[in-house]
Amino acid sequence: MDSTSLTLIKSSMPLLLQGALMTVKILLSASFLSLGLGLLFGIATCNKLRTTLLSSVLEGTTFILRAVPFYVQLLIWYFVLPDLFGIDLDAFTASFVSLGVCSSGYMAQAVRGGINAVENEQWEAAKTLGYSPYAQMRYVILPQMLKTCLPSITNKLDAMVKSTSILSSIGLLELTRMGMNIVSREMQPLTIYCTVALFYLLISAVVNTFSKYLEQRLSYVKN
Amino acid sequence: MLRTENLCLKKGKEKKPILQNLSLEFPLNCTTAILGRSGAGKSSLLRCLAQLEEGYEGKVLFDDKPLDSLTSMERANSVSYISQSYALFPHLSALRNCQQPLTVVRKMEKEVAREFALHTLDLLEMKSYANAYPHQLSGGQRQRVAIARALALNPRLVLFDEPTSALDPESIKGLIELISSLRKSGKGIVIATHDLDFAEALLDQVYYLQDGLATACKNCSEVIRKAGFGCSNARQIACSFCSSGAGGGSVVSLL
Numbered sequence: 001m002d003s004t005s006l007t008l009i010k011s012s013m014p015l016l017l018q019g020a021l022m023t024v025k026i027l028l029s030a031s032f033l034s035l036g037l038g039l040l041f042g043i044a045t046c047n048k049l050r051t052t053l054l055s056s057v058l059e060g061t062t063f064i065l066r067a068v069p070f071y072v073q074l075l076i077w078y079f080v081l082p083d084l085f086g087i088d089l090d091a092f093t094a095s096f097v098s099l100g101v102c103s104s105g106y107m108a109q110a111v112r113g114g115i116n117a118v119e120n121e122q123w124e125a126a127k128t129l130g131y132s133p134y135a136q137m138r139y140v141i142l143p144q145m146l147k148t149c150l151p152s153i154t155n156k157l158d159a160m161v162k163s164t165s166i167l168s169s170i171g172l173l174e175l176t177r178m179g180m181n182i183v184s185r186e187m188q189p190l191t192i193y194c195t196v197a198l199f200y201l202l203i204s205a206v207v208n209t210f211s212k213y214l215e216q217r218l219s220y221v222k223n
Numbered sequence: 224m225l226r227t228e229n230l231c232l233k234k235g236k237e238k239k240p241i242l243q244n245l246s247l248e249f250p251l252n253c254t255t256a257i258l259g260r261s262g263a264g265k266s267s268l269l270r271c272l273a274q275l276e277e278g279y280e281g282k283v284l285f286d287d288k289p290l291d292s293l294t295s296m297e298r299a300n301s302v303s304y305i306s307q308s309y310a311l312f313p314h315l316s317a318l319r320n321c322q323q324p325l326t327v328v329r330k331m332e333k334e335v336a337r338e339f340a341l342h343t344l345d346l347l348e349m350k351s352y353a354n355a356y357p358h359q360l361s362g363g364q365r366q367r368v369a370i371a372r373a374l375a376l377n378p379r380l381v382l383f384d385e386p387t388s389a390l391d392p393e394s395i396k397g398l399i400e401l402i403s404s405l406r407k408s409g410k411g412i413v414i415a416t417h418d419l420d421f422a423e424a425l426l427d428q429v430y431y432l433q434d435g436l437a438t439a440c441k442n443c444s445e446v447i448r449k450a451g452f453g454c455s456n457a458r459q460i461a462c463s464f465c466s467s468g469a470g471g472g473s474v475v476s477l478l
Contacts, residue, residue, distance in 0.1 A: 124275050125310035129376065130299025130328040139327055143314045218314070 005191040012182045012192060019178030020199045023164045026096050026174060027203070030160060033100025035153070038107020043137065045108065046115040048123060058108075065105030071166050074098045078170050091172040099163060106156045114149030115141060147218040154211035161204050175199055225249040225272060225290075225302060225380050225411065230281035232267055241267045242279070245437050247430055251379055251411040254402065256422040259432035265415035266307070268432065269382050272413065273304035285380075296328055303378035307385040309369035311357040317344060317368045318353035321375045328376065343375045344368070347401070363394035370401065380411035387418045399424045 041062055045055045065073075077098040082089055089097070118141050126136040168177035179196035183189045226249065232242040241264045249255050249272070257265045270276045272283055274290055283290045285301045293301065311320050321340035325331045331339065344350045347367040357365055366386065373381055383402075387395050395418075402425055406412050416422050422429065431438045 119310075121306055121308060121310040122312065124273075124304075125306065125312070127295070128273050128275065128299070128302075128304040129324045129372070130295045131324070132295055135327050139323060140312055144312075147314075 005188070008186060008188055008191050009195055012186070012195070015178050015182060016175065016195060016199065019173060019175040020203070022092075022173055023161075023175040023199075024203065026092070026099065026164050026167065026172075027157075027161060029096035030099035030103065030164075031157060033096065034103035034107050034156070034160070037101065037104035038111050041104060041108035042111025042115060046112050048115070048120075062105040062108045065102055066109075068102075070099070070102045070163050071169065073102045074166060074170065077101075091167075091170050094170065095164075095167045095172050095174075099160060099167070103156055103160050103163075106159075107153065110149040110152035110156065111145065113152070114145035117148045118144045147215075150211060150215055150218065154208065157207050157211070158204055161200060161207060165200075224251060225283070225285050225413075227271070228282040228284065230268075230271060230279060230283065232264075232271060232276060232279045234267075242271065243434075243436055245281070247437060249380065249411055249413050252406070252409050253427045254406050254412040254414065254425045256426040256429045257413065257415040257432060258417065258419070258422055258429055260417065263432040263434065265417075265432055266384050269304065269384050269413065269415045273302060273382055274298065275304070299324075299328055299376050300378060302380050302382060303373035303376060304382045305366075305369050305373055305384065305386065307388055309357075309365045311365055311369055311372070313357050316354050316356055317349060317360070317371075320357070320368055321372045324372065324376055340371075340375055343371045346374075347371045362389040363391070363397070366390065366394075366398070367401075374405075378410070380413065381405065383412070383414045383416075385416055386414060387416060387421050395421060 041058050043049060044051075045058050045062070074094070078089060078091070078094040081087060122140055122144065123136060126140040131140065164174055165176040167174050168180060171177070173181075175196055179192050183192045186192065227245050227247050230242055230245040230247075231240070233239060234241050245268065247268075257268060259265050267276060271279050272290075274283070285293070290298060290302065311317075312323070315323060318337070318340055321343055322333075322336045325336035325339055326333055329336070341350060341353060344353055347370060349364065349367045349371060352360060352364060352368070355364075357368070360368065366389075370381075386398060390398065399421065402412055402414070406425075406427075412425075414422065414425065
């Protein structure tokens with residue numbers, strides 16, 4: 001790497017950091033949304049609690065969310081829904097809502113699988129001890145589910161980190177968009193895009209480290 | 224007293240009868256054994272008593288109130304069930320296994336619940352394992368924690384499903400002493416087992432189950448020995464008992 005490249009990286013750093021910050025903001029907001037929705041959808045569709053109508057509707061919904069590409073969903077949220085319902089969604093809101101809702105389809109599958117993997121006798125033990133249905137879920141099932149489905153959730157969070165780059169298509173000034181803007185001005189794609197890639201690597205590393213930490217915390221649960 | 228009225232249970236697509244028209248009584252301050260071969264319906268009966276089976280017909284009453292009409296807390300105060308595999312919560316230590324039901328169900332303060340749970344573990348000689356997780360304990364130790372967890376809620380009647388299935392002879396001896404002391408403290412005990420020696424050491428009354436039908440006897444250790452499980456029909460137990468006059472008790476056929 002020559003001194004010109006280093007100078008370019010140094011001068012581009014404030015903009016790239018600004019883009020990375022936006023990416024992290026979108027990622028955090030979308031993660032909370034997708035985990036929340038995924039948890040609700042997963043609980044409502046697990047074998048133990050499924051009801052014919054509601055579970056079928058939710059299963060259909062999660063299928064659609066997984067089947068339609070994220071890019072198409074983003075365009076629908078940003079261009080179609082405002083026209084249909086007259087809601088004015090800014091780029092940030094449309095971005096985190098579309099990413100969160102799209103990912104919730106996968107999160108729901110992970111949560112559903114995790115809950116189904118908890119042995120039936122655990123539900124029964126909680127019931128005979130007098131736990132309410134809410135307490136059974138809160139104190140007995142979800143903590144055990146978390147260990148089973150943590151790797152799947154981490155995978156999806158990794159995928160979400162990468163999907164944020166698609167948000168550049170609606171003009172959101174996230175990391176990729178910032179990189180593109182700098183490249184169009186400086187005409188140094190190799191240096192800038194490699195730096196952008198390093199930023200994504202760093203964000204993914206943080207997500208994975210946090211996941212590993214959680215896995216270690218839960219490692220006392222013997223399968 | 225826990226009792227059933229015309230309890231019937233059918234399972235599977237063919238609605239195979241598992242329990243047929245059982246009217247049984249399980250008094251407090253009494254140890255009741257439910258004996259029978261594998262598949263006779265012992266565990267299903269216990270699960271009905273613990274309200275874990277859905278779709279049974281007839282009634283399960285505790286102090287003449289239908290058990291399914293009680294709130295979950297009232298039910299936990301009345302009847303506790305210890306399954307064959309103990310079903311300890313794997314993500315909680317032995318102490319937290321006993322403490323959590325007290326804070327969640329009984330709404331006890333965390334510190335009070337902790338002290339109470341430690342006391343119950345101490346009664347079962349498991350205090351030194353309070354911080355161990357279930358997978359770090361032996362079968363017998365897990366069972367003691369499961370019993371401590373059930374007893375911490377102070378239920379009036381405890382149901383044991385095949386409690387000796389994973390225990391060595393020494394642990395079985397300890398379990399017999401433990402159940403005897405529970406019985407002396409006034410609790411009702413119901414044990415489903417096919418371990419005759421274990422049952423004989425404990426029981427005040429016995430129900431013999433075969434093909435979903437039950438025969439009830441009192442003071443019947445000799446009846447069990449005489450009829451054994453080679454008996455082709457539950458009624459034969461009653462017949463052999465009556466003809467020999469052994470045991471000095473009465474035989475009540477509930478069929």
